[in-house]
Amino acid sequence: MKNNWYGRFIRCFTAFLPRDKSRVGECLRCGACCKLPNVCPFLRYDKNHKSRCIIYLIRPMNCRIYPRNKNEHLTKDTCGYRFE
Known part of the structure; x- marks a missing residue:
């Protein structure tokens, strides 16, 4: 948990x-x-089980830029971003 x-x-x-x-x-x-x-x-999730942010326009910077680099990419299995 600390990590x-x-x-x-x-x-x-x-x-x-x-x-x-x-x-x-x-x-x-x-x-x-x-x-x-x-x-x-x-x-939140919509009826198609897609996630959405209810504060999308003012979301924190770390939400906007995730994943910033390969080392910080913790959701590789489900995320649509990848690093070449």
Whole structure:
């Protein structure tokens, strides 16, 4: 559990650094990143089980840029982004 909080702490501060240029893909709205390390209180699902953020326009920077680089990519199994 400590590692999850530490990872989130690091992502909050590194979110202002540039995103790795090798990142490709797009968000699949799986919601997996919104559950790191706990479920975000702003996460909702539509009738098709696709996730959505109820504060999307004002969401935190670490939500906007995830995954920033390969080392911070914790949701590889479900995420639509990948690094070449």
